[in-house]
Every structure is written in C-alpha cells, then in structure tokens.
Amino acid sequence: MNFDFSDDQKYLKEQARKFLSEQSSMAVVRTILNDDTKSHDAKLWQAIADMGWLGAAIPEAYGGLGLGELELCVLAEEMGRSLAPVPWASTVYFFAEALKIAGSEAQKQALLPGVADGSVIGCVAASEGPGEPRAAHLTTRFDGSSVSGTKLPVADGDCATHALVLVRDETCGGAASLVIVDLRGAGVSAKSVKTFDPTRSHASITFDKAPAHVLGEAGDGEALLSRIYDRAAVLVSFEQIGGSQACLEMATDYAKGRYAFSRQIGSFQAIKHKLADMYVALEIARSNAYYGAWALSTDAPELPLAAAAARIAGCEAYYLASKENIQTHGGMGFTWEVDCHLYYRRAKLLALQAGAPALWKEKLVRRLELRNAA
Amino acid sequence: MDFNDTPEEAAFRQRAQAFLAAHAEPKSAQKESLQKRLSDKEYMLAAKAYQKAKAENGFAGITWPKEQGGQGLAPIFSVIFGQEEGKYDAPAGPFTIGLGMCVPTVIAFATDAQKARHVGPALRGEEIWCQLFSEPSAGSDVAGLKTRAVRDGDDWVINGQKVWTSGAHYSDWGIVLVRTNPDKAKHKGLSMFFIDMKSPGIEVRPIHQMSGGSNFNEVYFTDVRVPHAQMLGGEGNGWSVALVTLMNERLAVGGSPGPDYKEIFDWARTMPGMEGGSLAEDAAFRQKVADWYVRAEGYKLAKFRTMTALSKGQTPGPESSIGKIITANQLQDITHNAMEAMDHFGIITDAAHAPAEGVFQQSHMWAAGLRIAGGTDEILKNIIAERILGLPGDVRVDKDVAFKDLPSGR
Structure with missing residues (x-):
C-alpha cells in the first residue's frame, strides 16, 4: 500500500508553499479584490510561468516540464491554499488538459508551448444561463467556421487569450461541439461581470462570427466537456482541500489566541467540536x-466515479471550513479586513464552476449504476 | 501512488489467505452466521479452536514480541490479516478485547513469571480476558471511577461495580482499574490489577440493552481479594497504565458496522418511490446515496492512508478517531432513511414482514449505542481538537482536589 505522494512530490509542495507565501501573500490577493479594473496579478502569473508550473504536466515536446498529474495535484493544493489571483485553474486544469486529451497535433503545437510560457491564457465558455448547459438549450451557434452568441459567466474570460466554447453545432444537426476561439481575433467582445469572488475575474463574452475550430470530434462536445470536467474536478478538489486546510488552521490559531470569559475560546467544546467537524x-x-x-494519473477506468466523489467531498469540506471559520472569528470574521471572507468567496466559486454539487451527486449515482451493471 | 503490497506484505497476505481458507468459512449472504447457527457453548468452542489454529500457524500476536510468543511483525501485517479475516465468518470476536487491549497491557507491566504464566494461554485461546474500566458514574470521565481497593496484608480487597464489560461472563481473567487512594486527586489515586474472574465475590449480570439483546455485562465486586503481586505498573499509576490499554484500542481499525450505501441502494430498487418509479430513481434519495458513498469511500481511503503510514513504519496517530464518528453516524442516517422510505411499514421489526428481514430496524437501534461505545462522538471530537489540532484542554475543576472532596451528583 502506497497511497500517498512521493517524497519528491512532497518536496515540490513544500517549495510551492514557500514560493506562494512570498509571491501570493494576502496583500497580493487583496490588490485584485480591491481593484475592479484588474483581472489578475500579471507579475505573479509571470513568476509562476518562470517556475515552470504552467507547463508542469505538459510534455517536454510541447515546451512543458513533462511531469505528471500527481505533481499538478500538489501544486493545486498550494494554489488553493494561497488563493492566488491568477487564471491558473482555467488555463491549466481546463484548457491545457482539454488540449492534452482531445487536441490535434497542430492544436497542441500551436497552443501548449504558449500555455507553458504564460503567453496563452485559456478559459472555458460553457454557461449561458442558470442551470447545466445542455446541447438542446444552447443559443451559441457554430456554422462550421465561426461562432455567434453570448456566454456568461466565463471564468477569466476578460484576461484569456483563448476560449473553449460549447456550441450548438449546425454542421452536425445541432449536437454540441467544443470549439477553440482566439479571443484576440475579430468578432469577440468581452465585458467583466461582478461576482461573489472578485479575486478571480469573470466576463460575459459575445461572439459575432468569431473564427473557430473544433476540438476533438464535431458533435461530441457534451461528452468531451464531461471528460474535461472529470479531470478538472480532481485538480479543483486539491484547491478545495488546500483552502479548507487554510481555514482550519486560521480558525484553530484564532481559537487559541482569542479569550472570552477569561479563557481561550478553543477550550470551549462548542468551538472544539466545530473544528473537529x-x-x-x-x-x-x-x-x-x-x-x-491516483485515477487521474493512471488514467484508470475508476476516474469518473473517483472525480465525482472528490468533487462532492471537496465542495462540502470547503463550504463547512469557510463558513465555520467566519463563525469562530465572531464579529471580527465579518469584517472586510479579516481574511475569512476571501475563503468563503473562493469556496463558493469552486463549488459552482464546472457543475454544482447537486449535479455531481446525480452524476455519481449514475456512474455507480453503470459500474454495478458492468 | 499505488495500492499494491510490498513483496513481503504480499507473501504474508497469501499465507493468511491460505490459512483462512483452511480454517474459516467465507462470509455469505445465503448462509446464516456461525454465531446464529451455533449455541453459545458451541460458538465458544469453535472460537477457541480457531484461536488455537491461529497460534499454531503464526497468526496470533502478530505484532507482539517473539519472546512472548508473538510474531514480532510490524503493525501493517496485523492490518493485512484483519482485512483478509474480515472476508470470513471467523469466530474471532471473543478474543478481540483480551488480545487487543488487556494482554498487551500485561506484557507491558507484568513480571516475567506472570507473563510466562498468562501470555501463552491467552494467545492459544485457552484463556479469555476482559477489560473492567467503565462504571455507572464513570463513562466518558473514566478516571472518576469509584470502585475501591483497600490494602489488607498481601492482598487488596475490592468493592464496587463495573459496567459495559464485554465478555465478562465467559472470561477467565480481567484487568480492572480501581481507586486505591481517594485522598489523592482524581487521576492520581488509581491502580490497575489483573484478576481471576472466578474469584469469590465477583458477580456478572447481563445488561438488558435498549435493542433487546444482551452483549455486555455489569460486574459487581463484593470483598473480592486480589494479591498485591497482581498490581500492574505500581500503586497510583493506574491512569498511565489505562492509557496504554486504550492506546491499543485505537489500532483496531473497524470496518462498516452494518448496511452501508451499497446495501441501501441495492435494496431501494425493490422499494416504491415517490415519483412513480422505484426509490432508487427518486432524485432526493439519489442525492443522499451520493453523500453516503462519498463518506464510506472517504473513510475506506483514509484507512488506506493509515496503512501507508504503517507500511512505512510510522505509527498512526489519533487520526483514526475519525472512523467511528463517520461510521456510527452514517449507520444511523442510512437506517433512518431506509425506515422513512418504508412509510408506516418501516415500524415493523418482525423479520417475517419487515423489508430486508428487518436489518435496517435492527441496525437503527444498534447505531444509537455505537455512537456511545468505546468513546462517544463528543469525546472523540475532543480528542481530535486537543491532540490533532492542539486546542487547549477544558478548564478543570477536579485538578488538585482530593477525589473524596469532588462533587459527584447522582
């Protein structure tokens, strides 16, 4: 039984924590929180690119470091802990991983080296309104060469250079396809939208005959997006445990240092049991x-079920940790100056992007039924 | 990252599998369990024979020192044997507490002559041990126990009452924690003895549980004499000795105590739902199945992480405290939901009528006890908060006060 990360991976994690505590301090996170005109911290983005993290799991042939998904997981945990205000998740978990599993040789050669050096910022534009985006309801259309329609919200859509867009594909009877659009080209206008978590920017993107090319098979968009989401769900779950861990540590420290009724509040069972939960x-x-x-790194058939479980548990842990961290801090926890709300915001963002927990619970049970039937 | 055994572990697992195939029956849903099929007496004989076979084949006292008749192996091998044994209807239950908690305490504190007398028979299943700690007024706060031992020549004379003692009625020996000095502060006036359960003055009475059954006992001590030589760890050191006993409890990593997500989901296919199809198709029910799956898998995988630490030679810490909090609460929740799904029919416990032969009703009753036994949810959360998270202990009103002067309520 070796159900743990290797010493090398743990070392990478340690290095990442040290680097991020210096480069992505709460002061850095707050400059993005407090400035509506800034989508992300460009300096931090370049620093992360220089560390090689953006291409950590990209093969060397495409300009990456050629490490595996396990290395990406340990980096994700630390990125989640630090709340780094950069388009990392959109670019690395969604865009780059999608290209790796479905991109043509030409697409990979054109885009992955840019991801690795930080010049390409990717995003996923799937949602158009409340609820899960399904082919039957999509209004964004693809005519074989260009895309028209509006996507909202798109995480990191105002700073991304490229988008994966879920479209109703008129070349295959209205089935969904995923297409790649260069957002710097013609027919694209992105407008920032305010969200619950301003430390990660979001946009509304309108496409008007924007040139696009299909990723993977035309008409396979829903299934492909589901595969992309499974992979991303695992990586996001590491961000969630990193964030949850930070909340737990913050609440624990506060409970040791804060006195009420002439004793440390952490000596009260009401607080202890909350933190134990x-x-x-x-x-x-x-x-x-x-x-x-493990399933992601070995491409195991268990991945769909494992990803759903990781996502559901990650959402639940982070929600609990972020709200009870505020509660432990009492009135102080509700102030703008104390960092509790930053995690409360991020927990909600991570739980709502790429499918909310209720949706994943239904997915999990369907996958369980498939496994039982097999 | 992988789930494979090391070559040494794999070889041990293979040996364990071969042994179990030869000495126990695989668990089967079609067949009634050994314990139900046999009379109490027959079951005990089977259990003793099984334990003897384990000792003869090198599967008893896996982690114990070789000079005590153990195998001198790392804890991971004990976990591996437990995993394999769990697939069988092996009659190991009567020895769990004795070999898991009591005899290791004897090994740690008894004299060489005492060890030579007691360890072998216990290991071979010839003698069974029980643990006498809890009292009617000392449960979570076990150091508040009142059973008194008074010195009389070479003996001590014990008076008092113990409770929730598993197996007291069939045990040959027990370890008993008693108060030897009520003038000292609570934790400082305790001493531990091992005692012959057939001693005059010991009376064992079964407890009638709310579930209807009787799995535990009350044990009354009336002028019971125990030689001073059977004190373990010295006078006044009972609390430190007890901590060694309880430390061993945490290593016993349990599995699922009853129907889990798989059982309720399989069963739900046969139950009418609220949306016209089966219960297994109801959206609200499916959301709960996902939650149960995530918790059951999470706990199973957390144990794999513990095994990984063991396999690397590390000792698992208090992390394993999370296990029973998860499993006991999950059992209560699953059985509660199953009964609610049956509507009025859920009230029936009669196996002839109750769906799934009443297993959900039975387990629902049992779950209430499971949340208390071996450390309540609340105590386990205190352990997590204090030993893992490092939060300060509660304010103590019983420190530096003689035990006899402490308020005791009812």
Whole structure:
C-alpha cells in the first residue's frame, strides 16, 4: 500500500508553499479584490510561468516540464491554499488538459508551448444561463467556421487569450461541439461581470462570427466537456482541500489566541467540536481527492466515479471550513479586513464552476449504476 | 501512488489467505452466521479452536514480541490479516478485547513469571480476558471511577461495580482499574490489577440493552481479594497504565458496522418511490446515496492512508478517531432513511414482514449505542481538537482536589 505522494512530490509542495507565501501573500490577493479594473496579478502569473508550473504536466515536446498529474495535484493544493489571483485553474486544469486529451497535433503545437510560457491564457465558455448547459438549450451557434452568441459567466474570460466554447453545432444537426476561439481575433467582445469572488475575474463574452475550430470530434462536445470536467474536478478538489486546510488552521490559531470569559475560546467544546467537524470533513475530502489523483494519473477506468466523489467531498469540506471559520472569528470574521471572507468567496466559486454539487451527486449515482451493471 | 503490497506484505497476505481458507468459512449472504447457527457453548468452542489454529500457524500476536510468543511483525501485517479475516465468518470476536487491549497491557507491566504464566494461554485461546474500566458514574470521565481497593496484608480487597464489560461472563481473567487512594486527586489515586474472574465475590449480570439483546455485562465486586503481586505498573499509576490499554484500542481499525450505501441502494430498487418509479430513481434519495458513498469511500481511503503510514513504519496517530464518528453516524442516517422510505411499514421489526428481514430496524437501534461505545462522538471530537489540532484542554475543576472532596451528583 502506497497511497500517498512521493517524497519528491512532497518536496515540490513544500517549495510551492514557500514560493506562494512570498509571491501570493494576502496583500497580493487583496490588490485584485480591491481593484475592479484588474483581472489578475500579471507579475505573479509571470513568476509562476518562470517556475515552470504552467507547463508542469505538459510534455517536454510541447515546451512543458513533462511531469505528471500527481505533481499538478500538489501544486493545486498550494494554489488553493494561497488563493492566488491568477487564471491558473482555467488555463491549466481546463484548457491545457482539454488540449492534452482531445487536441490535434497542430492544436497542441500551436497552443501548449504558449500555455507553458504564460503567453496563452485559456478559459472555458460553457454557461449561458442558470442551470447545466445542455446541447438542446444552447443559443451559441457554430456554422462550421465561426461562432455567434453570448456566454456568461466565463471564468477569466476578460484576461484569456483563448476560449473553449460549447456550441450548438449546425454542421452536425445541432449536437454540441467544443470549439477553440482566439479571443484576440475579430468578432469577440468581452465585458467583466461582478461576482461573489472578485479575486478571480469573470466576463460575459459575445461572439459575432468569431473564427473557430473544433476540438476533438464535431458533435461530441457534451461528452468531451464531461471528460474535461472529470479531470478538472480532481485538480479543483486539491484547491478545495488546500483552502479548507487554510481555514482550519486560521480558525484553530484564532481559537487559541482569542479569550472570552477569561479563557481561550478553543477550550470551549462548542468551538472544539466545530473544528473537529471541519477536520473530519477535510479528511474525507483529502482521502477522496487522493483517490482521484491516483485515477487521474493512471488514467484508470475508476476516474469518473473517483472525480465525482472528490468533487462532492471537496465542495462540502470547503463550504463547512469557510463558513465555520467566519463563525469562530465572531464579529471580527465579518469584517472586510479579516481574511475569512476571501475563503468563503473562493469556496463558493469552486463549488459552482464546472457543475454544482447537486449535479455531481446525480452524476455519481449514475456512474455507480453503470459500474454495478458492468 | 499505488495500492499494491510490498513483496513481503504480499507473501504474508497469501499465507493468511491460505490459512483462512483452511480454517474459516467465507462470509455469505445465503448462509446464516456461525454465531446464529451455533449455541453459545458451541460458538465458544469453535472460537477457541480457531484461536488455537491461529497460534499454531503464526497468526496470533502478530505484532507482539517473539519472546512472548508473538510474531514480532510490524503493525501493517496485523492490518493485512484483519482485512483478509474480515472476508470470513471467523469466530474471532471473543478474543478481540483480551488480545487487543488487556494482554498487551500485561506484557507491558507484568513480571516475567506472570507473563510466562498468562501470555501463552491467552494467545492459544485457552484463556479469555476482559477489560473492567467503565462504571455507572464513570463513562466518558473514566478516571472518576469509584470502585475501591483497600490494602489488607498481601492482598487488596475490592468493592464496587463495573459496567459495559464485554465478555465478562465467559472470561477467565480481567484487568480492572480501581481507586486505591481517594485522598489523592482524581487521576492520581488509581491502580490497575489483573484478576481471576472466578474469584469469590465477583458477580456478572447481563445488561438488558435498549435493542433487546444482551452483549455486555455489569460486574459487581463484593470483598473480592486480589494479591498485591497482581498490581500492574505500581500503586497510583493506574491512569498511565489505562492509557496504554486504550492506546491499543485505537489500532483496531473497524470496518462498516452494518448496511452501508451499497446495501441501501441495492435494496431501494425493490422499494416504491415517490415519483412513480422505484426509490432508487427518486432524485432526493439519489442525492443522499451520493453523500453516503462519498463518506464510506472517504473513510475506506483514509484507512488506506493509515496503512501507508504503517507500511512505512510510522505509527498512526489519533487520526483514526475519525472512523467511528463517520461510521456510527452514517449507520444511523442510512437506517433512518431506509425506515422513512418504508412509510408506516418501516415500524415493523418482525423479520417475517419487515423489508430486508428487518436489518435496517435492527441496525437503527444498534447505531444509537455505537455512537456511545468505546468513546462517544463528543469525546472523540475532543480528542481530535486537543491532540490533532492542539486546542487547549477544558478548564478543570477536579485538578488538585482530593477525589473524596469532588462533587459527584447522582
């Protein structure tokens, strides 16, 4: 039994934590929080590119470091812990991973080296309104060469150079396809939208006959997006456990230092049991995330089920940890100056992008039925 | 990252599998369990024979030192054997507490002569041990126990009552924690003895549980004499000795205590739902199945992480405290939901009528006890908060006060 990360991977994680505590301090996160005109921290983005992280899991042939998904998982945990205000998740978990599993040789050669050096910022434009985006309801259309329609919200859509767009494909009877659009080209206008988590920017993108080319098979968009989401769900779950861990540590430190009724509030069982519940939820999330990491890194048939479990547990742990961290801090926790709300915001963002927990629970049960039928 | 055994572990697992195939029956849904099929007496004979076979084949005392008749192996091998044994209806239950908690305490604190007398028979299943700690007024706060031992020549004389003692009625020996000095502060006036359960003055009475059954006992001590030589760890050191016993408890990693997500989901296909199809098709029910799956898998995978630490030679910490919090609450929740799904029919416990032969009703009753046994949810959360997260202990009103002066309520 070796259900843990290797010493090298743990070392990478340690290095990442050190680097991010210096380069992505809360002061850095707050400059993005407080400035509506800034989508992300460009300096941090370049620093991360220089570290090679953007191409960590990209093969060397495409300009990456050629490490594996497990290395990406440990980096994800630290990125989640630090709340780094950069389009990392959109670019690395969604865009680059999508290209890796479905991109043509030409697409990979054209885009992956740019991802690795930080010049390409990717995003996924799937949603158009409340609820899961399904082919039957899509109004954004693809005519074989260009895309027209509006996508909202698109995470990192105002700073991305490229988008994966879920479209109703008129070349194959209205089935969904995923297409790649260069957002710097003609027929694209992006407008920032305010969200619950301003440390990660979002946009509304309108396409008007914007040139596009299909990723993977035409008409296979829903299935492909589902595969992309499975992979991303595992990586996001590591961000979630990183964030949950940060909340738990923050609440624990505060409970030790804050006195009420002439004693440390952490000596009250009401606080202890709250923090113990956070710990238990985090352990469940961490264990499911590790299994997702194993399935992702070995391309195991268990991945769809493991990814769903990792996502559900990650959402639950982070929500619990971020709200009870505020509660532990009392009135102070509700102020703008104390960092509790930054995690509360991020927890919600991570739980709502790429499918909310209720959707994943239904997915999980369907996958369980498939496994049982097999 | 992988789930494979090391070559040494794989070889051990293979040996364990071969042993179990030869000495136990595989678990089967079609067949009634050994314990139900046999009389109490027959079951005990089968259990003793099985334990003897384990000892003869090198599967008893896996982690114990070789000079005590153990195998001198790392804890991971004990976990591996437990995994394989769990697939069988092996009659190992009567020995769990004795070999898991009591005899290791004897090994740690008894004299060489005492060890030579007691360890072998316990290992071979010839003698069974029980643990006498809890009392009617000392459960979570076990150091508040009142059973008194008073020195009389070479003996101590014990008076008092123990409770929730598993197996007291069939045990030959027990370890008992008693108060030897009520003038000292609570934790400082305790001492541990091992005692012959057939001693005059010991009376064992079964407890009638709310579930209807009787799995535990009350044990009454009336002027019971125990030689001073059977004190373990010295006078006044009972609490430290007890901590060694309880430390061993945490290593016993349990599995699922009853129907889990798989059982309720399989069963739901046969139940009418609220949306015209089966219960398994109801959206609200499916959301819950996903939650149960995530928790059950999460706990199973957390144990794999513990095994990984063991396999690398590390000792698992108090992390394993999360196990029972998860499994006991999940059992209560699943069985509650199953009964609600049956509507009025859910009230029936009669196996002839109740769906799934009443297993959900039975387990729902049992779950209430499981959340208390071996550390309540609340105590386990205190352990997590204090030992893992490092939060301060509660304010103590019983420190530096003689035990006899402490308020005790009812």
